[in-house]
Amino acid sequence: MRRTLLTIIGGLVLGLCTHALYFQIRQPADIHTLDGQLSWMKSELEISDSQLAQIKALHESSAPQLRALAAQVAKMQKELIAFENTRVKDGRVDFIEFAQFVEARRNTNLECIGATRQLVLASADLMTTAQRERYLGLVSTTIPLSELSL
Secondary structure, X not given: OHHHHHXXXXXXXXXXXXXXXXXXXXXXXXXXXXXXXXXXXXXXXXXOHHHHHHHHHHHHHHHHHHHHHHHHHHHHHHHHHHHHXXXXXXXXXXXXXXXXXXXXXXXXXXXXXHHHHHHHHHHHHOXXXXXXXXXXXXXXXXXXXXXXXX
């Protein structure tokens, strides 16, 4: 019984270590940089160096706008938490203020979608037809293909 238990525990430990090592090796070292995030394009889509440089320039030029939108979304998330805290604490809600918040949030979401769509389409314009189809197929999980123009 003791030997069986040691074998099971040893197998679990070895399996967990193998699992962690496998994903550590498979994960790009520079995943938190733009170069690391775009490196999959070079390998998966067979993007040339010049295409990759142009796509990187697009991302770098749109970064300030996207960061500003991300800050706006974070601010709105804090406002939503404040609304909820007020509702729970005081048992009241300013419906006019909340409606204005919802409208502002809707507009910010539309602006985020538009900026992302613009970046995706500008990147796709730099690709060959085969690369573009593959790329749009990959990003269509977040942006429906019907909303993108080939």
